[in-house]
Structure formats: C-alpha cells, structure tokens
Amino acid sequence: MMSRDVILDIRNLSVIYDTIKGELRAVEDVDLKIGKREIVSIVGESGSGKSTLGYAILRILPPNGRIVKGEILFNGIDLTKLDEEKLREIRGKRISMVFQDPMTSLDPLMKVGDQLVETVLEHEEIEKEIAWDRAAKVLESLGIDPERLHDYPHQLSGGMRQRIVIALSIILNPELVIADEPTTGLDVIVQYQILELIRKLRDDKGISFIFITHDLGLAYDISDRIAVMYAGQIVEIAKKDKLFEKPLHPYTQGLFKSIPEVSPTKKELKSIPGFPPDLINPPSGCYFHPRCPIANEECKRNRPDLIEVEEDHFVRCFSPGKEAF
Amino acid sequence: MFAMSLSSYLRENLIDLIKRIRRPKTEEEWFIAIGGSLILFIILMTIFASFISPYDPTIPSGGSYQPPSWEHPMGTDKYGRDMLSRIIWGGRIPLAIGLVATIFSFAVGVPLGLISGYIGGALDRILSLVMDSIYSFPGLILAIALAALLGPSIMNVTLAIAVIYVPTFFRVVRGQVLSIKEELYVTAAIAIGANKWTVMGKYVFPNTIPNIVIVFSLSIADAILTEAGLSFLGLGPVIPPTPDWAYDLQKWYGVAVSQGYWWLAFWPGFFIMLAVLGFSMFGEGLNEKLNPLLREK
C-alpha cells in the first residue's frame, strides 16, 4: 500500500469510556498507518474521538477509558500489550505528545530549563550540565533564545510557551509526536510560526507527526494526509489534495460547505442538520445516516466499512462521491 | 421574590433528590440518604410524640431508678418517670430552638451577605468587619455570655444561638456573591437593562441557594449541639419537669457514672448525637453532591 516505512500501524482499534449511563464508544474500528517523516492530520469536531485516539496510542486514557479491541503496532511492538514500565520507556522518548493548553503541560513552579532537563534525565543517565546543554541546543533549533531557559512559564507569552512544550516533546528525539490541537488559542500569525516549526522538525529531524485538529484549513497546510473522524470512526482518509479536490464522504462534504472561506466572493454557508450521535446508544447502520441527505435503506441497516475507492483514498460510505450537500 | 426562588428551587430539586436517594449509589448519596432518614425519623418522632409516647413524661409511672424492662424499655429516672417517653418528648426543645435560631440567622445573614457582596464599597467593609468579629468568638462562649446576660428563657437562648450563626450565613453568601457577580450571565442581565435589585434577586441569589441549603443543615446541627452545651452547663432554658435531652443528660450524668444507672445518661446523649449526626451528614452529603456539579461547565 505505502512504499514508505510504516512506523505506527493501528489495526481495528476500539476504545470505550465507562460512564454512569453506560458504555460510550469513543473510538471504533480505527485502522491507520503512519509512515516515517509523514504528517497525518486527524480532523473532527467535538465528540469525534480524535483526542481519545491520541491518548489511546500513548496509553494515557483516563481511568474510565479502556482499549477493548485492536492493536497499536509501533515498529512492530504492540503497545496495547505492554506493561507500564515498558510504556514509560516509550513515552516522551520514542513517542511524545503535545497538548492543547501549554499551561497544563508546564509546571508553573519550575523554570522552563529545569523541566527540559528533568525530562532528559528521566530517560538518560547523563550529567546535568550536558542535559542543560542539550536543552539550550533544542531551543536554538526552534529559534528560541536559550536565555529563556531561566524563565518561569508565566513569564513567557502564549506562543513561546507552546514552543517550549514542543521543545519538551522533541528533546529526546522521538520518532513520532502526537500534537492535540497545539495551536488553539494562538493567533493566526503565531500559529503560522508554530506550523513552520513542525515542518522543520519533520524535514530536519525526520519526526513523524499525528496532528489532531478541528480545522480543515490547518490540516491542509501542515499534513500530507488527512483523516476525517466522525462518531469515533474514520470516515475518510486521503492525501490532502485529493481530499480537498473531491471529498467523497457526505460528512466531509458537509464540513467543507459549512466553513466560511476567506474570499471576496460570497459562497452560501451550508450547515449539517441534526446533532452528533449519542455514542452510548449509537444509531443503527451508518452512524452518520440520521444527518445524511442521501441516506437510503441500506445506510440505516448496515455499517459501511472503510474501503479504498480510489488510489490511496479510503471512504466509509455506501454511496461515496455522490453529492450530498 | 427571594421566597419564590427558594421554594421553586426546593420543589424541583427535592423531587429529584428523593428519587436519587431511594437508591444511593455514591458515597455522597449514602450520606444524604442516611442523614435525611435520621432527620425525618427524629422530626416525625417529635411531631407525633403525643401519639407514640407510652406514658406522660412529666409524671411518675414506675419505680425509681428502674433499669430497662418490658414496661419501661429505657428504664426510669429518680422520680419514676419513663425514660422512653422523656426521650420521645425530649427532642422538642432542641429541635425547635435549633430550627428557629437557624431560620433567624438565615433571615438576617443571607440578605446582608447578598447586598454586602454585590454592592461592595464601604458598606461591605463595615459589615464584614462586624461579622468577622462575631465569627471569631468561640460560639459556645458567646452563647453563654448572651444567655447569662439576657437570662435563660427559651426566647433568649434561641436569640443567643441565632446571633452566633448570622456571620456564617453572611460569609458563605457573600463569598458566593463575589464570584457569581463576575459571571457572564450577570453581565448579560445588566445588558438587558436590569437594575441591581433585580440582578441580585433573580440572577445572583438563586445561584447561591444550593450552598445556603448546605449551611442551613450544618447550622442546625451546630445549633442543637450548642443548645445542648448550654443546657449541660445549667444555662439552658428548661424548667423541670419538661423533658429535654440535654437537661436530662446534665441532671443524671452524675448518678449514671457513680451508681451505674447508665440508661439515664446514655439515651439522651445518644439522641443528641443522632440529631446532630443526621443534620451533619445530610449537609455534608449535599455539599459533596452539589459543589462538584456547580463546577461543571
């Protein structure tokens, strides 16, 4: 299928949250391959399961979440079968995560440099000065003045903090970084700078990224391939240009039609009727059918599989490509 | 307006609460269930005292210092009065004082807290100072002082206890008001033209109610204990032969220990504890349940 080396191979993954009202199917039947030096975006709205997927890969689900099915193969090792100790060796060092809000990832009482050093020392037995040197070098590679190592998080601006969090995530030279909405709350210009940073990290250091976002435009700018998630499932995945040229899943089409374009020409804004489904009692058949303008009887009865409809373009729909919105 | 929002809140939430309490699932719900049952038990016992009491608690009905038996399940006291009847009737005064005193504190403390917190400025500073001063006095000492000053009648003891708890209501309400008045829906109310009294009554106050209910329950618990304390020290309002748990406890405590007439001291003490426990558990359970909810969204 892909000629690149595959570093992460997620097969048939399902994640459930135990809630008072019942079992919530947060992620269902996800198949996803990430290649070396590849940036893949996972796009979805709230409740789509995109963040849960990210947490599941690193096995950092909240206490009421569990993986009920599937495998997560990282360079051949199944992460779902590893114990805590082995996982800790992988987290931060081989796969790391960048979260949405820098203030929750950074310890407000520690200098930024100390946090970087601590991260290094947890995984490697080296001298503190050497670790500090490494931290300085990493900041430089990200275009940050190493003097910032002596600052506390609250002394830094939002954009700077997010850069530090990125520094934390790459200081141990991971192969894969999962970024969960890393630019929310940052202004467009700073966001652009952060995206440049990520591209550079991929080009210079060969790091692959899983970029989780709700912003299709952002996904286009940063990634090679885009996966669209709805109600816990991947409903469409393709190279970005293919997806933008011809979205095949009705939900993807609906998303495109509802996003206002920055353009002097007026384009009618269409909204997707209805609500995201209740994942404790999901609809029968295709999860999107209650909101889908072209749903038919089969859609109500059967669950569509993710099928390769064009080269490298997968869709989960019985009538892919038909104009829905 | 205040009364209306309070009653509508209670109406809606009481039904919901009772439904949930029938099958308590979490720890808080158990607290509310057990506490609530205890309260109900004691209140019913007190209200229907004349129907369930086997004897008249003020006249002798058996031998002196009789230990528990079939005719007198809780024994008799020195004058041959049935202890069970005295227990059943003995809750009236503590409950009445506890309830009335707390209602009084509520009626004074809550509006003052509301206005002080919302309007702020000099008024707030002065009131806070006054309230903090009263609050910093140990409750029982203050109650003793007031009771001694005013004379030990039921009215005066109620008043003394009421005064102690005014600052508690004031502080809790004021604290809530300070944070609620920064909420967006309060700003929205101002934007549609509401004046400050409307904002206070319709937007701020209703959102403090859950916490007020909690404080109410806990205050009753405390008030009962304070009243018991006063009675125990001989400053209580009870004139014999009126039955009263704390009075009995104080009167028979000596002989209970020296002569082994344990039933005379145990039961009154136990029921005081039951009442206090009931209100406390109810209040604490409610606190656990409501406050996390308030943090949501």
Add this chain to the structure above:
Amino acid sequence: MSNNIVVKVENLRKLFPVQKSFLDRLLAKEIEYVHAVDGINFEIYEGEIFCLVGESGCGKSTTGYLIVRLIEPTEGKIIYRNKDITHVKGEELRKYRREIQIIFQDPYASLNPRMKIGDIIKHPLDIHEIGDKAERKEMVMSILKEVGLYPPEDFYNKYPHQLSGGQRQRVAIARSLILRPKFIVADEPTSMLDVSVQAEIVNLMLKLKDEFNLTYLYITHDFGVASQICDRIAVMYLGKIVEIGKKDEILRQPRHPYTIALLTSIPGRRITTKRLIIGGEVPNPIHPPPGCRFHNRCPYATQECGKEEPKLEKLSDTHYVACHRIDKVSEEWPSLF
C-alpha cells in the same frame, strides 16, 4: 445600506489600571495601565454589518462592551443616532438598552443556569414593562420559533444545561431580539461552537437581520466569517484601528502590513501562496511600542515608524489605512485574490 449613521465612536479610549502588588504600593510606584482601546474612531451605517477583526487582546471585545455601556470609557464619545450616550445613566440608559443589545461569545456562561429558557427570554419584557402577562408569553413563543427552537412549548420550560451550545446561542440571540432593538453587537458569537454549528448560527443571524431590520457590529478573529457576511471591515491591533474599508477593498487590496500578514497566514488551500511573514508576538499592552505599534514586527518599518504614530489616511472614500509605508506596501502587494 443607507447613509444614516447609527453608531459613531470618537477617540474612544479605555485604560484598565493594573493591580499593584502590596510592595509596589509601598514603593509608591506609578500606576500602570493596560491600553485596551487607545483612541479609535469609526462610524456604523444603518443596515450594514460592520466587522471588527483582530486577534485576541487587540481590544475588539472591549470596544463592543464600551458601545453597549457595560464598561465606562476612559475618554472619548459614543454617539447613537446623533445623541451622545457616553455618560447617560439610570432611566435614560435603560431606554437605550432597548435599542442596543449584545450577544456574547460564550453560550455556556451567558445564560442564568437557574432560569428556564422561557423566563430568560421573557425577562427583558418584564424589565421594560412591555405588554401584559399573556402578551409576553406570546412574544417569547414567537421569537423561539424565529430562532429555530421548535417546538417552542418544549423549549420554554427547559433549563440551559439541557441544551447544546448551538441551541443556547439561539436562546441568547432570542433574548437580544425580543425588545426589537435596532443595533446589535455580536461578540464572536460562534467561536465557541463546533464548525458545523457555526454555519447555522451565522445563517440565522443573516436571516434575522433582514427580518428585523438590524445593524450589526460583528466582532471576530475569523476572516472567513468576516468575508462572508460583512459589508465593511475594520482591523484592530493593540488597541488601534490600523485599516478600515469596504470588504472588497480590505480583502483584495489590503494596504496595512498587519492586515496582509493576517490574511496570508490563514491556513488552507488558496490560490495565493505568497505570504507576508512576520515574526515575534503581540507586545504587552501595558507598554505599547512608541510610534506605530506594529513597527517592531513590521518588515517595512523605518526610523519614522518607530517615532511617529501614523494616522488613518484616506485611500478612497471608504478605505483608510494607518501606515507610513503605504507606497512600498502597495508596490509589493498590489492585490490578493
């Protein structure tokens, strides 16, 4: 779009004092101020949708709150239909509140959690004593239908926590419209909603504008929304308006470097790939840079830019830019799209 001016803002300024620590007070340090809004001027015409665009912290929301008199201006004037309403109070202010309304950004926080939806929407009628009890209920039912909350009887008795974000925002819109205002400030009304819901709300607001003959001040950081609904756009940076003009003028021929940077930094697949890259971040609004506030990040800045603050210069009857380097900028960026 008529020529009547509904709202005019003159030299509007709002400075927020910074809380001093005890030590600072002891040392009698001078009070510092956050220059949230620092001298802005604009007019909004009857029937138009006027967009105030900028990134967070630029002062756009503060401007909205000032116009609705939820905050008092430090300096300057707010003129509504030729009347100076900057300092009106009490009954007079309440009268204006019937005509000027605001929709807030956060639908989860702007509705009183202890009030029923019907009561929330009815309350403005109670305050301004409009109609009798039966009439008020009727008006609420009718407006619930207008904003798409069907069936209205169902929604009347619900509480905010039972509604989704989009539904709550509809309630907020209903509440703002029930007094039949003429002017509405919409403060980022869709930024906390999911993408597919945003379109619904935007379409609803457009529909209501026509039905109720409204004029909007639409505050947003999203140029996408601004381009689709606005007639005129004003771009704010660090408390100042840097460029203002008709939608076409701003989108096709922006002349301020910041506007161009904003427009070209928006991610997505577009025809224009040339980007104006600027570094750094928005400076601290307590100590805004001297001269042009943007000069320390601007690739075209000269000495003059650091010394003298540019005033809004007229490029056309409707297009104004505050920049010393307009010529150079228009040379390098003749047009977008």
